[in-house]
Amino acid sequence: MPGTVQxxxxxxxxxxxxxxxxxxxxxxxxxxxxxxxxGTTHGILRTLQHVGxxxxxxxxxxxxxxxxxxxxxxxxxxxNELRSRSINWADPLAARSGEAVRIGTVLAGQVQxxxxxxxxxxxxxxxxxxxxxxxxxxxxxxVLVAYRAAAVAPPRELDRFTRRTILTPRALAxxxxxxxxxxxxxxxxxxxxxxxxxxxxxRGYGGLVVGALGISGLVERIxxxxxHPHQHLVAYVRDAAxxxxxxxxxxRR
Amino acid sequence: MPGTVQxxxxxxxxxxxxxxxxxxxxxxxxxxxxxxxxGTTHGILRTLQHVGxxxxxxxxxxxxxxxxxxxxxxxxxxxNELRSRSINWADPLAARSGEAVRIGTVLAGQVQxxxxxxxxxxxxxxxxxxxxxxxxxxxxxxVLVAYRAAAVAPPRELDRFTRRTILTPRALAxxxxxxxxxxxxxxxxxxxxxxxxxxxxxRGYGGLVVGALGISGLVERIxxxxxHPHQHLVAYVRDAAxxxxxxxxxxRR
DNA sequence: ATCAATGTTCGGTAATGCCGAACGGTCGTC
DNA sequence: GACGACCGTTCGGCATTACCGAACATTGAT
Numbered sequence: 001m002p003g004t005v006q007x008x009x010x011x012x013x014x015x016x017x018x019x020x021x022x023x024x025x026x027x028x029x030x031x032x033x034x035x036x037x038x039g040t041t042h043g044i045l046r047t048l049q050h051v052g053x054x055x056x057x058x059x060x061x062x063x064x065x066x067x068x069x070x071x072x073x074x075x076x077x078x079x080n081e082l083r084s085r086s087i088n089w090a091d092p093l094a095a096r097s098g099e100a101v102r103i104g105t106v107l108a109g110q111v112q113x114x115x116x117x118x119x120x121x122x123x124x125x126x127x128x129x130x131x132x133x134x135x136x137x138x139x140x141x142x143v144l145v146a147y148r149a150a151a152v153a154p155p156r157e158l159d160r161f162t163r164r165t166i167l168t169p170r171a172l173a174x175x176x177x178x179x180x181x182x183x184x185x186x187x188x189x190x191x192x193x194x195x196x197x198x199x200x201x202x203r204g205y206g207g208l209v210v211g212a213l214g215i216s217g218l219v220e221r222i223x224x225x226x227x228h229p230h231q232h233l234v235a236y237v238r239d240a241a242x243x244x245x246x247x248x249x250x251x252r253r
Numbered sequence: 254m255p256g257t258v259q260x261x262x263x264x265x266x267x268x269x270x271x272x273x274x275x276x277x278x279x280x281x282x283x284x285x286x287x288x289x290x291x292g293t294t295h296g297i298l299r300t301l302q303h304v305g306x307x308x309x310x311x312x313x314x315x316x317x318x319x320x321x322x323x324x325x326x327x328x329x330x331x332x333n334e335l336r337s338r339s340i341n342w343a344d345p346l347a348a349r350s351g352e353a354v355r356i357g358t359v360l361a362g363q364v365q366x367x368x369x370x371x372x373x374x375x376x377x378x379x380x381x382x383x384x385x386x387x388x389x390x391x392x393x394x395x396v397l398v399a400y401r402a403a404a405v406a407p408p409r410e411l412d413r414f415t416r417r418t419i420l421t422p423r424a425l426a427x428x429x430x431x432x433x434x435x436x437x438x439x440x441x442x443x444x445x446x447x448x449x450x451x452x453x454x455x456r457g458y459g460g461l462v463v464g465a466l467g468i469s470g471l472v473e474r475i476x477x478x479x480x481h482p483h484q485h486l487v488a489y490v491r492d493a494a495x496x497x498x499x500x501x502x503x504x505r506r
Numbered sequence: 507a508t509c510a511a512t513g514t515t516c517g518g519t520a521a522t523g524c525c526g527a528a529c530g531g532t533c534g535t536c
Numbered sequence: 537g538a539c540g541a542c543c544g545t546t547c548g549g550c551a552t553t554a555c556c557g558a559a560c561a562t563t564g565a566t
Contacts (some may be wrong), residue, residue, distance in 0.1 A: 006523090007261055008300040008304070011258075028515060039515080039558095040556060042257055046255070049430060051262055061513060106273040132317070150272050175419070262524065280544060281543065289524090
């Protein structure tokens with residue numbers, strides 16, 4: 001029987017220790033509990049801190065579980081429920097808005113479409129479920145990054161898809177800030193010429209964003225003559241996203 | 254600037270990958286996504302599986318996040334809220350039952366008392382918060398193990414505290430099974446001569462047990478002449494534990 | 507001022523993690 | 537039924553990495 005990776009086992013032991021009791025421990029106590037050298041324990045904690053699974057209190061120097069780990073668990077639990085609860089709200093949103101509806105989550109630094117409802121008309125459409133989309137050029141993606149779903153960081157490589165695609169980190173940062181402030185995102189012919197989309201965050205337990213809900217369609221139908229999305233469509237999307245969030249048990253903190 | 258532990262960083266990357274999208278991936282896809290050799294990826298997954306952070310589907314061979322990791326996140330989030338919500342229910346339980354109330358969680362393979370309400374009389378008492386108690390000899394501990402709070406395993410070393418302490422793994426297993434079936438635990442002079450206690454599980458998000466709520470007092474007051482806990486006291490404890498659970502947002506699955 | 511404990515850094519050593527190669531199993535195609 | 541492609545798994549050699557003891561700077565208590 002082959003062995004296991006010692007340092008991963010040790011890191012897991014550290015995380016388990018931090019998960020219980022008071023939830024915050026000094027380095028020396030962690031080292032003693034696990035019978036490790038302080039230097040060894042420090043190296044493990046430094047790495048766990050680097051990946052966001054642990055954080056250190058600036059004042060006391062004590063360690064506790066970090067947001068990235070908490071996001072992992074919360075994200076995973078809710079993404080599973082997200083799919084099953086989407087049906088109840090995505091169909092009505094498609095009917096109400098008259099546009100195609102998609103729900104996406106983060107996978108490997110991209111948007112994965114996990115649910116797709118066709119635009120309620122007779123036009124030919126293809127099913128997008130499973131499709132991977134860029135984070136910076138889609139409304140769904142912008143929402144997921146702005147709210148750090150699955151602790152995802154803004155992408156560094158910004159590929160061009162249309163003449164209107166965001167290409168610089170500075171422009172992306174400004175856009176993400178605006179998304180976070182307003183509570184919704186849009187992409188106006190940034191991914192596909194002639195197509196616009198609007199999306200809003202879906203929150204899970206503890207208010208963490210676990211997905212994004214969006215509609216998309218011809219830019220002439222989504223936007224007014226100044227290329228601003230129609231506010232009634234934005235409201236429809238946000239209402240539906242909020243309803244799904246409530247179904248998931250999100251509680252704002 | 255010192256470096257980080259490469260295998261811990263890689264393990265974290267695997268967990269992040271599994272946290273998003275469909276939540277289940279084949280080994281080859283994980284290896285390709287992270288640009289790792291299959292042997293390397295397998296070693297990491299084997300270790301994560303060993304510590305319960307990942308599990309493998311028997312049929313498809315695909316990997317997904319495991320219960321121990323999900324417990325970590327859920328446990329941590331709820332233990333923090335547990336403390337703040339205890340006050341609302343522990344005081345009334347002490348008044349109603351006339352006994353001391355304690356709430357405990359798992360820390361380093363033991364029970365850590367995180368809240369203590371004195372028995373409402375004039376007798377001298379000492380504050381137990383911070384005290385560590387054994388898992389096998391206390392009602393709080395039996396509940397935590399029976400429901401695998403913080404993924405804790407049954408203790409292997411069973412120390413004797415009184416003539417009635419459980420000392421064999423077989424007897425402990427039988428007792429834990431009974432606790433899981435009935436939804437509450439008791440220790441009748443198993444930890445302290447002349448003292449009996451009753452405890453029930455406190456559930457957090459997703460129904461996972463994050464703590465235990467218990468009362469304790471003289472065995473003559475807690476039990477009838479056959480050494481069975483008075484059922485009205487069991488009901489009081491279970492009611493209060495259920496109320497705290499609801500406050501925490503537990504949803505049975 | 508002294509002491510004890512903290513978290514952090516550093517460098518030498520050997521133990522460990524990594525990876526290429528090979529294996530057995532499963533599934534789809536011909 | 538044979539074959540090829542792909543899967544997850546195992547193994548052993550190698551070189552790099554993780555580990556740990558020692559030392560350090562900081563902080564708080566006496």
